[in-house]
Amino acid sequence: MPLELFLNATSPYARIVRVCALEKGLEDRLILNWVDPWADDAELIEVNPSAKVPALCCEDRTSITETLPILYYLDSLTEKPILLPRESLAAVLHGVGLGMGLVDAGFQTVIARKYAGRTDADRSHLGKRRLAAIERILSRLEAETVSRNSYNGDTQLTLDDIVIGVALDYLRFRLPEVEWPLRFPALAAWEDTRLTRRSFHDTRFTS
Template sequence: MHLYLNATSPYARMVRIVLLEKGLVEAVTLHWCDPWADDLDLLEVNPAGRIPALVTREGTTLSESLLIALYLDHTYPQRPLLPADRLAEVLHLAGLGQNLMDAAFNSVIARKHYGDEADNSVLGQRRHRAIKRILEQLNRELGDAPTNGALTLGDIATAVALDYLAFRLPEVAWQEAYPALAAWHSWVTGWTSFRETAFV
């Protein structure tokens, strides 16, 4: 398999963590690229120019991080990240993580192209409110969650989103505002797969 990615994409990091947790690192060749530079190799496999993009053993290209994760979990069922007896619960958490990731990522991109005034736009304010609401819900739902057992896709998506928020939007200071959520986050990010893929 071949994975197209870069080092600061939260979406690509999520897929890398899935590969590590499922013991598939040796089965994948990583292709580091810049999606903003219209990288020709990336465009050949994914005309949208987005990462991550996974080319399967059969030569089929998959895009969108959650879809790639679903494919990997279904095709390589060892160490399942979507346990059947908790499917709705795990997908619920993965959805919250994905929504938080989207709001944070789009805020970063808007600033990159339009400057800090992007935060004051209608869309910027809407993203800010969404981030606050999601953090409050995650704090309620995960503040008392047990910090043991195996990782799920929900854990991965949410912890990566929180890491990205701290990495790119540190002024949100969610760790100080939500100490219970920060404790849960510390448990998840203590796993080797998170340490090996940390944002730099």
């Protein structure tokens, strides 16, 4: 059996997994199972009782849920390219953590707005904390852009590049009023080089 990924087209978490699968050259081993996680899809719930995407069925039908464990597993499937290189593991995981923080704060903002309305969601205690977290993470990423590995379009990506790259594009997609590309120019230049890469281009968000 091939690997089977449960996903939807607007999930930043699922896109991170897809970009990783493409970068790892796993395209031919992977079936994409498009589902609506909000519709209590029975097949998805069987694989992931949390009813969330992404969820992965392995070739032996073991299921793996949650983005980071799925990424860890995919990275183990091929020797090269390695998304979590041992020699720079702390630095890469540092970036992965910042990127996942941005995805979480962005996604939770979008969902809270959807169910509570934008004004109530953003003015709530948790809403203010999420928006403040987005600002702080963007500032931190901007400050660290110079020290982040330089990228010329051919260089192999590591997991931090992928998570941060998708997180930033998710903000552009769902929270355009944040206007981060105008306010964080170094980060915008860094992101531009990633979005042209095939793995990012072929997985771009569609509503």
